[in-house]
Structures are given as structure tokens and as C-alpha cells.
Amino acid sequence: MNLVLLIFILLFSLSLFFFSKSRIGYFSNSKQFKLKALPKYYAYYLSLWCALPAFLVLVSWNILEPTIVKNLIFSKIISNSSNEVSRDELNLIFQKIKAYYAGNFTGQLSEVIKSGADQYKRLLSVAASSKVVIFFVTIVIFTSIALKNVANNVHAREGVEKIIRILLFASSVAAILTTAGIVFSLLFESIKFFSTINFFDFIFGTSWSPQKAFVSDTSAKLSASEIKELSEAFGAIPLFAGTAFIALIAMCVAVPIGLFSGIYFAEYASTNVRKFGKPLIEILAGVPTVVYGFFAALTVGPFFRVLGESFGFEVSSESALAAGLVMGVMIIPFISSLTDDVINSVPQSLRDGSYAVGATKSETIKKVVFPAALPGIVGSILLAVSRAIGETMIVVMAAGLAANLTINPLESTTTVTTQIVMILVGDQEFTSAKTQAAFALGLTLFAATLVLNFIALRVVKKYREQYE
Amino acid sequence: MNKEQRRKKRYQAEKRFQAYGIVAISLALFFVGLLVFKVFSDGRSAFSRTMIKVPITFDADKLGITNINDKDEVENADYFTLVYEQFIKSYPYSNDKEEKQIIKLLSPDYEFEAKNYFLKNKDKLGKTVSLLLTASDDFDQLHKGNFPRNIPEERRRLSNYQLGIYDQFLKEGKIEKIFNNYLFSKGDSRDPELAGFGGAILGSFFSILVCLLISFPIALAAAVYLEEFAPKNKLTDLIEININNLAAVPSIVFGLLGLGVLLNVFELPRSTALVGGITLALMTLPRIIIPARASLKAVPPSIREGALAVGASRVQTVFHHVVPHAMPGTLSGTIIGLAQALGETAPLLLIGMVAFVVEIPGSPLDPSASLPVQVYLWSESAERGFVEKTSATIMMLLGFLIVMNSLAVYARQKFERKWN
Numbered sequence: 025m026n027l028v029l030l031i032f033i034l035l036f037s038l039s040l041f042f043f044s045k046s047r048i049g050y051f052s053n054s055k056q057f058k059l060k061a062l063p064k065y066y067a068y069y070l071s072l073w074c075a076l077p078a079f080l081v082l083v084s085w086n087i088l089e090p091t092i093v094k095n096l097i098f099s100k101i102i103s104n105s106s107n108e109v110s111r112d113e114l115n116l117i118f119q120k121i122k123a124y125y126a127g128n129f130t131g132q133l134s135e136v137i138k139s140g141a142d143q144y145k146r147l148l149s150v151a152a153s154s155k156v157v158i159f160f161v162t163i164v165i166f167t168s169i170a171l172k173n174v175a176n177n178v179h180a181r182e183g184v185e186k187i188i189r190i191l192l193f194a195s196s197v198a199a200i201l202t203t204a205g206i207v208f209s210l211l212f213e214s215i216k217f218f219s220t221i222n223f224f225d226f227i228f229g230t231s232w233s234p235q236k237a238f239v240s241d242t243s244a245k246l247s248a249s250e251i252k253e254l255s256e257a258f259g260a261i262p263l264f265a266g267t268a269f270i271a272l273i274a275m276c277v278a279v280p281i282g283l284f285s286g287i288y289f290a291e292y293a294s295t296n297v298r299k300f301g302k303p304l305i306e307i308l309a310g311v312p313t314v315v316y317g318f319f320a321a322l323t324v325g326p327f328f329r330v331l332g333e334s335f336g337f338e339v340s341s342e343s344a345l346a347a348g349l350v351m352g353v354m355i356i357p358f359i360s361s362l363t364d365d366v367i368n369s370v371p372q373s374l375r376d377g378s379y380a381v382g383a384t385k386s387e388t389i390k391k392v393v394f395p396a397a398l399p400g401i402v403g404s405i406l407l408a409v410s411r412a413i414g415e416t417m418i419v420v421m422a423a424g425l426a427a428n429l430t431i432n433p434l435e436s437t438t439t440v441t442t443q444i445v446m447i448l449v450g451d452q453e454f455t456s457a458k459t460q461a462a463f464a465l466g467l468t469l470f471a472a473t474l475v476l477n478f479i480a481l482r483v484v485k486k487y488r489e490q491y492e
Numbered sequence: 493m494n495k496e497q498r499r500k501k502r503y504q505a506e507k508r509f510q511a512y513g514i515v516a517i518s519l520a521l522f523f524v525g526l527l528v529f530k531v532f533s534d535g536r537s538a539f540s541r542t543m544i545k546v547p548i549t550f551d552a553d554k555l556g557i558t559n560i561n562d563k564d565e566v567e568n569a570d571y572f573t574l575v576y577e578q579f580i581k582s583y584p585y586s587n588d589k590e591e592k593q594i595i596k597l598l599s600p601d602y603e604f605e606a607k608n609y610f611l612k613n614k615d616k617l618g619k620t621v622s623l624l625l626t627a628s629d630d631f632d633q634l635h636k637g638n639f640p641r642n643i644p645e646e647r648r649r650l651s652n653y654q655l656g657i658y659d660q661f662l663k664e665g666k667i668e669k670i671f672n673n674y675l676f677s678k679g680d681s682r683d684p685e686l687a688g689f690g691g692a693i694l695g696s697f698f699s700i701l702v703c704l705l706i707s708f709p710i711a712l713a714a715a716v717y718l719e720e721f722a723p724k725n726k727l728t729d730l731i732e733i734n735i736n737n738l739a740a741v742p743s744i745v746f747g748l749l750g751l752g753v754l755l756n757v758f759e760l761p762r763s764t765a766l767v768g769g770i771t772l773a774l775m776t777l778p779r780i781i782i783p784a785r786a787s788l789k790a791v792p793p794s795i796r797e798g799a800l801a802v803g804a805s806r807v808q809t810v811f812h813h814v815v816p817h818a819m820p821g822t823l824s825g826t827i828i829g830l831a832q833a834l835g836e837t838a839p840l841l842l843i844g845m846v847a848f849v850v851e852i853p854g855s856p857l858d859p860s861a862s863l864p865v866q867v868y869l870w871s872e873s874a875e876r877g878f879v880e881k882t883s884a885t886i887m888m889l890l891g892f893l894i895v896m897n898s899l900a901v902y903a904r905q906k907f908e909r910k911w912n
Contacts, residue, residue, distance in 0.1 A: 090759050185806075189717075199714060200730065202738060202749070205753050206748070210745075285517040288514065301517060308524055308527075310835075311890070314837040315867065316527075319530065360520070384502055384505070385509075386510070387505075410740060416744045417837050441744050444842075449846055462748075466748040470741065474741070477736075477737055478737065
């Protein structure tokens with residue numbers, strides 16, 4: 025249905041475009057009136073005014089229709105039932121009505137569902153026909169307005185350019201809308217979560233066991249002991265600690281290797297080494313993270329276990345060490361190429377000054393170039409840290425699932441991202457505290473990376489200004 | 493310490509420092525090599541499939557076919573029993589357990605393979621042909637040499653009896669390796685020998701297509717607005733900061749966005765390439781806007797001034813002159829952004845593209861997997877056959893990424909103009 029309508033506007037506005045272009049060209053040649061713009065602008069003007077409003081109507085209708093239909097059915101159910109119906113019950117009934125309408129309903133069939141399905145069917149057919157009517161009315165109205173304007177010899181190019189500018193602006197607002205969407209979706213569920221679970225219990229609690237959250241309906245009244253039990257199930261400290269720990273291991277691998285290779289590329293390497301070595305290392309940045317996850321889970325993890333066993337250590341096959349090490353390898357190219365850039369932008373005069381007083385190359389690097397480049401390097405390391413804590417696939421595949429507070433790299437730990445994936449993969453009920461907890465974790469992650477990125481970008485920017 | 497010794501020490505420090513750099517680079521290169529080597533050595537064998545040559549007589553009575561031209565009868569004939577009875581004859585057995593062990597050497601799809609063969613060669617009714625049937629995963633892995641034979645029987649997936657059959661077949665020349673076309677044409681399966689990434693490739697294709705169609709026009713328009721038209725005010729500053737921050741938001745957060753908004757508010761269909769594509773598009777948007785802006789900025793002002801001087805409007809100047817010059821850089825940025833989106837897994841997990849999908853998706857509205865998700869799904873399976881399949885999928889994925897990235901480099905080098 026939507027596709028047919030879309031194809032219709034496309035074809036209609038295209039034909040309008042070519043038709044009006046040739047007509048207006050003909051008019052202007054016959055010198056009946058003087059045009060204010062090239063004929064093609066009149067054609068653009070017409071087809072834009074015909075297609076855009078109809079398209080917007082179609083999109084907003086499709087977005088609003090389900091909500092309106094749902095609310096109409098809700099109000100019917102509420103007015104028909106004698107006692108109070110909660111929001112969740114309504115949702116459940118609505119799901120059943122939809123399933124019955126689609127013909128794959130199994131279970132107890134009640135009168136409410138039957139009549140609801142009848143109403144649903146009626147509403148859908150009404151909605152479909154009114155959509156088509158409104159769609160065509162929009163096309164007719166706007167096309168005729170545009171035609172009248174063209175007949176009055178409107179400034180067509182200016183009109184078209186105005187529309188184009190508005191479209192350009194709307195596109196750049198899309199970025200803000202995305203952020204707003206992220207914040208909205210995270211906050212919406214998190215607020216529900218924090219209405220049952222105390223914020224401080226979440227941030228400072230030390231035991232994480234969401235499977236304990238058997239109470240699926242958080243809106244129901246809970247007894248004091250149940251609330252206490254729930255808050256004990258959602259202490260996120262082990263997750264934060266695990267995330268920080270794995271990120272720390274990753275940085276222990278990535279920072280030395282990345283820094284030294286960046287310095288070598290910038291200061292020592294011949295052009296040939298640079299030309300072939302840099303892209304080779306940057307392959308590491310292009311490899312999808314799921315590949316690293318596979319590598320960590322099937323190669324590195326078992327390797328460490330066997331190695332540990334031969335030395336008499338007990339190593340979990342999902343050790344933090346394996347996940348952290350592989351994550352570190354992933355991060356090497358970020359640090360090395362950023363370090364390379366930063367060091368290259370240190371002015372040559374600083375080096376020359378140092379050489380002139382007799383310092384060797386490494387002394388110059390250590391005592392002059394590195395301190396000068398330090399802010400930029402710190403910024404790049406911060407960016408790398410934010411990548412490490414937001415990294416998902418490696419830890420999902422190679423780190424453990426059970427939350428335990430440990431600083432032993434040979435044991436398994438879990439991270440924020442792992443828990444989000446574990447909770448949300450598969451079927452979820454959106455009323456359970458467990459699902460909402462995933463969104464609360466997402467919000468924390470979003471906030472943490474945002475702060476890190478903000479600081480890092482500021483540091484890097486400030487540093488750049490220093491030498492420009 | 494005299495001067496000579498001190499200088500010697502300083503030179504040694506110099507050498508050591510250089511050596512650290514070389515060690516660091518070699519370590520990084522070692523990891524690259526290890527990764528590539530591991531993937532290729534594990535995945536190579538997935539491209540071949542072990543077949544067992546079985547003599548099959550298409551006996552009309554056994555199949556229950558009375559009229560060869562009756563389509564229904566031929567379609568519904570009993571190929572299962574036909575193959576079963578003739579295959580177990582190929583090795584002596586003494587009890588039910590051994591009979592079961594024999595038939596387990598064939599992949600469960602044998603009845604369809606026999607059926608497909610017969611549907612194409614109906615003249616073979618009543619004749620004996622030697623048919624190539626897909627071997628089971630265990631047999632396949634044994635033949636490829638991935639299962640060690642010298643461990644105790646209870647830790648092996650194949651019994652001594654089955655190993656005997658294998659040796660016998662090998663001697664009789666009944667085992668053949670052919671190119672594994674199933675890998676490319678089939679969807680997911682519980683049986684490794686029948687699983688392929690055909691469905692995942694199409695799922696990836698559809699989601700990247702949706703991603704491209706949404707993100708490229710919007711990103712280009714946003715970049716043009718910010719670089720060419722935006723007045724300097726609070727709102728445009730906000731948009732700028734926003735875009736820079738969005739580019740660094742972890743991908744899993746976009747998955748939460750897709751789940752919370754696209755699935756729960758807009759109620760788009762779960763597990764489909766459409767939702768995956770939209771989610772990836774939101775993620776790719778800032779990653780295209782940034783290079784697009786950079787290449788718009790690189791177009792020298794003289795181009796704009798020239799166009800304006802001969803009377804072009806601002807919009808005409810931008811779309812006729814500036815944007816075409818910025819296209820190579822924008823396109824290469826787009827391709828790199830899409831390559832990142834192609835390798836992205838985490839957001840797709842959250843919007844349900846992890847479903848077990850056997851059918852090959854026909855449109856972006858069908859449930860589907862994608863290549864990286866297929867890697868994740870198969871890597872969770874225990875069978876040895878899936879390890880090589882996973883590596884083969886990774887090879888495919890890396891192949892696509894290499895092609896896309898080289899295309900981006902090529903586009904930039906070939907078409908970008910140097911202005912000075």
C-alpha cells in the first residue's frame with residue numbers, strides 16, 4: 025500500500041516535471057510572457073510542491089496511525105469494563121487482539137478480544153481508506169496552489185532554493201534528532217528502572233544478579249522485602265569494575281605498543297617503512313570486532329588456559345586477560361596513528377634546537393618532542409579508553425557472564441556491554457526490571473563515553489591551537 | 493665515568509630506544525599476521541565438502557511410483573527409505589546400533605539430494621547410478637583431517653566402527669571432495685555440513701543498501717548545510733558538537749536506540765534488514781558527515797567566487813560547482829563508513845537480527861542475519877564444522893572490507909583534484 029503510494033508520487037511528480045518543463049519552454053519560446061527563471065525551475069517548483077507535502081503526510085500518517093488505533097481500542101476496552109484496567113493489562117489485551125486479527129491466536133478466547141478484533145479490523149480499514157483520501161487531497165491542493173503560482177509567474181528559482189535550504193537544514197537537524205532519540209529512549213526506560221530501584225543502590229551496590237528479578241511487573245505494589253531484594257540484585261559496581269579492569273589490561277597492551285610504533289613511524293622510519301608499515305598496522309583498525317571476539321574466544325582464551333595449566337595456575341577459559349589482550353591489539357592502531365599525527369605536528373624548530381645543543385635523537389624525543397606532544401597523546405589515549413569501555417563483541421564472546429568482583433586477570437569478569445547484550449538478546453518483556461536495567465546501564469555507558477570524548481576532543485583541539 | 497664511557501652509554505640508550513620502536517611495530521605486525529593466518533588456516537577447508545559415492549537403484553516399486561509423468565507421485569515418493577536401505581548395505585553390520593552408526597555418516601539431507609537428482613533425471617527410473625551424497629559433519633571433519641584419530645574412543649565423535657567404515661570407503665575410492673557450493677547458496681542450519689552464509693550475505697546486502705539510501709543523502713545535505721549555508725550561531729554550534737560526539741558514541745548505544753525507538757515506538761518488524769539498516773544509518777551518519785565536510789572545506793574559495801561572479805545564486809554555486817569537486821572525498825568517506833557498518837555486530841544483536849534464519853531473505857522486510865552476526869552465531873556452536881564455517885565467513889567479510897576500502901582509496905586517488 026505505502027509502496028504503491030510512494031511509487032505513485034514519484035511517477036506523478038516526475039511526469040509533472042517533464043510535462044511542465046516542455047510546456048513552459050514552449051510558452052517562453054512563443055514569447056507570450058517573460059519568464060522570471062529558467063523553465064526547469066518552474067518544473068522543479070511544481071514537482072517539489074506536489075511530492076513533498078504528500079510524502080510528509082504519508083510518513084506522519086504511518087508514524088501516528090498505530091498509536092491512534094491503539095488508544096481508540098484502549099478507550100473502548102476501558103469504557104466497556106466495569107473495574108479498573110491497568111496499562112499493562114491493556115497492552116496484553118491489545119497484543120492478543122492483534123494476534124487474533126492476524127489469525128495466529130492461541131489460548132483462551134474472550135468476548136473482549138473478539139469485539140476488540142472486530143473494532144481493530146474496522147479501524148484499520150477506515151484508516152487505510154482515509155489515508156488514501158487525505159493523500160490524494162494533499163496532492164491536489166498543493167499541486168493546484170503551485171500551478172496557480174506558476175501561472176502568476178512566481179519567482180520559481182527562489183522558491184525552489186528556499187525549499188532546498190529547508191531540506192538541507194532539516195538534514196543537519198537529523199544529527200540532533202539522533203542524539204535526542206538516544207537520550208529519550210535511554211532515559212525513558214531508566215526512569216522507570218530508578219522508580220523501583222534506588223539510584224545509589226544501582227551505582228554503589230556490589231552484587232549483580234538480574235536473574236533474581238523474578239518480579240516481572242515493576243508497576244505492581246511490592247513489599248518492602250521484595251524491594252530490598254530487587255535493589256540487591258542490581259548493584260552495578262562489579263560491572264563497572266570489570267569494564268574498567270578489562271579496559272586497563274587493554275591499555276597496558278595498546279599504550280606501549282601504540283606509542284612506540286607511533287614514535288618510530290614519526291621519527292625514525294624511512295619512507296618505505298612508513299608507506300608499507302602504517303597501512304599494515306591500520307588493517308587492525310579495520311577488522312570487525314566480531315572477528316577479534318572469535319579470535320579471543322577460540323584461540324587466545326584456550327591458549328592462556330593451557331599455558332596457565334602448564335605453570336600450575338588455574339585459568340578460566342573466559343579470562344579477563346584474554347579479552348583485554350585482544351582488545352588492546354584492536355586499539356593499537358588508534359593510538360599509533362594519533363601519536364604519529366601529534367608528533368608530526370610538533371614544530372621542527374624544537375627538534376633543531378635540541379640537536380644544536382648536542383642531544384641524541386632519542387634524548388630529543390624523550391625530553392623535547394614527547395613533552396610537547398603530551399596533551400595530544402593524552403587526548404588520543406582518552407579516546408582509546410572510551411572505545412575500550414564501549415567495545416562490545418570482544419567481551420561478549422570472550423569475557424564471562426557471571427559478575428564477580430576480582431582483580432585476578434586469570435578469572436572471568438563481566439562488563440557493562442556484555443550484560444546489556446545478555447539481557448536484551450532474545451525475547452524481552454518491556455515491563456521487567458531486568459530489561460530496564462539494560463537501558464540504565466546503556467545510559468551510564470553513554471554518559472561515561474560522552475564525558476571522556478568531550479574531554480579528549482577538548483584536549484586535542486586546544487593542543488592543535490597551540491602550534492597553529 | 494669519563495666522557496668516552498658516557499657517550500657510549502648515551503649511544504646505547506639511543507639504540508635501545510630505536511629497538512623498542514622496532515619491537516613494538518613487529519609485535520603489531522605479528523598480531524596482524526597471526527590473525528590472518530589463523531583465519532585462513534581454519535577457514536580454508538570450509539570451501540570443500542566431503543561426498544560419499546553411493547550406488548542407488550531408483551526402483552519404481554520401492555519409490556512407489558506407478559506413473560513417471562504423475563508429478564505428485566514423483567514429488568512425494570519415498571526417497572528416504574530408498575537411500576537408507578541401499579546405503580546401509582555398503583558396510584556389514586550386526587545390530588541396530590551399528591546400523592544407526594552407518595546412516596549417521598550421511599548428512600540428514602540425503603533424501604532431498606536423491607530427490608533433486610531424480611527430478612532432473614527421470615529417465616534413471618529402474619537404473620542404478622552412483623550418486624554423490626553429502627557426508628555428515630563428523631565424517632567431513634575426519635576426512636579433512638581436523639579430527640585426531642589417536643585419542644580414546646569415548647572422547648571421539650566417531651566410533652571405531654565408523655572409522656572402520658571410513659577406511660573401507662577410502663580404499664574403495666568412495667569418498668570425494670568437491671567445491672562447497674552450499675556455503676554460498678544456503679542459509680543457516682543446525683547441521684554444519686548444510687549451513688551456508690548465503691542468507692547472511694543477502695541480509696548484509698539489504699541492510700547496507702538501506703543504510704546507504706538513508707545515510708548518504710542526509711549526510712551530504714547536512715555537510716553542505718553546515719559548510720556552505722549555516723550562519724554562525726548557537727544552534728549550528730550545537731549541531732557541530734553533536735555530530736563530533738555522535739561519531740564516538742559506542743555502537744551498542746545505537747542498538748539500544750533501535751530497540752527503544754524503532755521497535756518499541758514505531759513498531760517496525762523485528763529481526764529485519766530494514767530496522768538493521770536504519771540503525772546502522774544513524775550510526776554511519778556522523779561518520780560520513782565528517783569526511784564530507786572536510787572535502788567541502790578543501791574546495792578553494794576561488795571556485796565559489798568565480799561562480800558567484802558570473803551571477804550564479806548561492807544554491808547554484810554549491811550544487812553546480814562546489815559539491816561536484818567535493819564528491820571524490822565524500823564518496824570515499826561514504827564507502828569507508830559503509831565498510832564500518834558492514835562489520836558492525838552489536839547494534840544488530842539488540843534489534844533481534846540474531847534469529848536462526850534458514851530461509852534466504854528476499855527483501856529487507858524478511859527476517860535475516862548478516863555476515864558479522866553469522867560469525868557470532870556460529871562461533872557459539874560447539875561443532876568443529878562450525879569453526880571452519882565461521883572462519884570462512886570471516887574470510888568473506890574481510891574480503892568485502894578489503895574491496896570496499898581499496899575502492900575508497902582508488903576513488904580518492906583517481907578523481908580528487910589537488911588545488912595547489
